[in-house]
Amino acid sequence: MIQATEVRQAPPPEAALSSPAKVYVEPTNRCNLACRTCLRTLWDEPPGDMDAATFARVLDGLRACAPAPTVFFGGIGEPLAHPRIVEMVAAAAALGAPTEVITNGTLLTRQRARALIEAGPGALWVSLDGATPASYADVRLGAALPDVLVNVARLRDLRDALGGATPEIGVVFVAMRRNIADLPAVLRLARELGATRFMVTNVLPYSPAMCGEVLYARALCNGDSGLLPDVPGLRLPKMDRQWAASEPLREALNGAWAAESGLSRPVYDRCPFIEDGVLAVGWDGRISPCLPLLRTHTSYLHGCARLSRCYIVANVCERDLLEVWRDPALVEFRERVHAFEFSPCTLCDGCLLSETNDEDCYGNPFPTCGGCLWAQGVVQCP
Numbered sequence: 001m002i003q004a005t006e007v008r009q010a011p012p013p014e015a016a017l018s019s020p021a022k023v024y025v026e027p028t029n030r031c032n033l034a035c036r037t038c039l040r041t042l043w044d045e046p047p048g049d050m051d052a053a054t055f056a057r058v059l060d061g062l063r064a065c066a067p068a069p070t071v072f073f074g075g076i077g078e079p080l081a082h083p084r085i086v087e088m089v090a091a092a093a094a095l096g097a098p099t100e101v102i103t104n105g106t107l108l109t110r111q112r113a114r115a116l117i118e119a120g121p122g123a124l125w126v127s128l129d130g131a132t133p134a135s136y137a138d139v140r141l142g143a144a145l146p147d148v149l150v151n152v153a154r155l156r157d158l159r160d161a162l163g164g165a166t167p168e169i170g171v172v173f174v175a176m177r178r179n180i181a182d183l184p185a186v187l188r189l190a191r192e193l194g195a196t197r198f199m200v201t202n203v204l205p206y207s208p209a210m211c212g213e214v215l216y217a218r219a220l221c222n223g224d225s226g227l228l229p230d231v232p233g234l235r236l237p238k239m240d241r242q243w244a245a246s247e248p249l250r251e252a253l254n255g256a257w258a259a260e261s262g263l264s265r266p267v268y269d270r271c272p273f274i275e276d277g278v279l280a281v282g283w284d285g286r287i288s289p290c291l292p293l294l295r296t297h298t299s300y301l302h303g304c305a306r307l308s309r310c311y312i313v314a315n316v317c318e319r320d321l322l323e324v325w326r327d328p329a330l331v332e333f334r335e336r337v338h339a340f341e342f343s344p345c346t347l348c349d350g351c352l353l354s355e356t357n358d359e360d361c362y363g364n365p366f367p368t369c370g371g372c373l374w375a376q377g378v379v380q381c382p
Contacts, residue, residue, distance in 0.1 A: 061321025
């Protein structure tokens with residue numbers, strides 16, 4: 001068994017803690033789709049958009065940060081469903097902040113594409129979970145693949161016609177048993193769309209039905225993880241050896257995204273949100289140190305339900321972002337996650353304490369992170 005202490009990080013330099021390096025801004029929790037992989041299919045949270053006053057507070061916080069952090073517009077909802085998303089992106093970019101947006105691509109009309117290009121984001125990420133109309137619609141219920149491809153290609157053509165290099169196009173693929181065979185073709189589609197970034201993430205099951213779709217069951221419990229290549233522009237998650245060595249992945253790496261590469265080192269006990277200096281701001285202004293802790297939800301680990309309670313440290317309408325970032329309680333939490341001396345819930349078959357993030361069998365208090373799949377390189381966010 002791979003021990004949780006195998007990979008340890010050096011203490012972060014003090015300069016890295018002076019201000020956030022990346023801020024996720026959730027413009028809305030509304031979405032025009034009902035994707036089978038999404039938490040939204042199983043919740044009762046009322047719909048809401050970030051209002052102008054809340055976003056103004058976010059901008060105030062960004063201005064106080066030096067250097068300006070990357071601003072990523074995304075969360076649970078579809079950012080392009082927000083009526084003022086273009087103005088929000090333009091305002092963040094005007095501060096000199098590297099700015100990115102994620103979208104399902106269905107609302108990317110010609111008018112909105114041109115406006116987004118002019119707003120100045122550095123990257124536009126598109127979720128693409130299938131290579132045929134049938135396989136795509138099987139995951140992204142309510143969407144049509146041909147329409148999305150036309151929308152993204154049109155943005156690419158408008159960008160090129162305007163003589164700019166941005167936004168770069170990125171493609172995100174949620175890997176499951178039902179669609180892993182589509183990966184090579186999705187990579188080819190990404191190339192045809194002019195994508196320069198590509199990320200594969202495993203599905204996080206929010207329902208018992210989705211537990212049968214995971215590609216990482218053995219990698220979690222006994223370290224049976226295939227060593228995946230480091231390929232420029234392509235981010236791959238940890239997978240079971242059988243899937244890492246599968247024909248679809250071999251074909252994808254040797255064909256659609258061919259590159260000289262070495263083998264990546266498996267990720268253990270490294271929180272990408274903490275190590276990358278993240279804050280997450282929900283549509284209602286609530287601030288969390290990471291996207292998974294922005295709202296209470298249930299997911300499944302080793303087939304068992306795990307309740308993850310939200311960890312909200314403040315609201316941006318009441319406290320400045322930089323003040324929140326430097327709050328001693330949040331600094332202590334970041335240090336605790338950096339050390340990552342949590343119970344290895346992802347490695348064992350679980351106990352009663354692993355069913356929530358309230359405490360763990362090492363005595364860590366809420367919120368505990370030993371069951372987090374992001375920290376094990378299994379689930380990824382752009």
